[in-house]
Amino acid sequence: MRGSSLxxxxxxxxxxxxxxxxxxxxxxxxxxxxxxxxxxxxxxxIAQQLVVRWSRSTTDLVVERTARGVRG
Structure with missing residues (x-):
């Protein structure tokens, strides 16, 4: 439910x-x-969960790009 609703x-x-x-x-x-x-x-x-989800996805993106050596 949480995944689909958000x-x-x-x-x-x-x-x-x-x-x-x-x-x-x-x-x-x-x-x-x-x-x-x-x-x-x-x-x-709901808003708090959206912020948590956004923060996690942003963090994951930064970690992934850092690991690959991608800048910007």
Whole structure:
């Protein structure tokens, strides 16, 4: 669930975090309200998980490029 529901964070990028409602998240993720709240107790917890996921992917990219000697 967490992987699929967080796969499209850019879908809400146009309106931004403050303007996005839980219903917007549900529609973008193709979820049910019960399914969403089973994994995430609040909109803030979704945002926190997105930041964690982004940080990990960025770190992985830097480590990979450093290991290959790629700059920039």
């Amino acid at each position: 796969g499209r964070p850019k879908s809400l990028g146009a309106s931004g975090y403050s303007a996005a409602s839980i219903n917007d998240v549900i529609v973008c993720g193709g979820l049910t309200k019960g399914g969403l709240f089973h994994h995430f107790p609040s909109k803030q917890s």
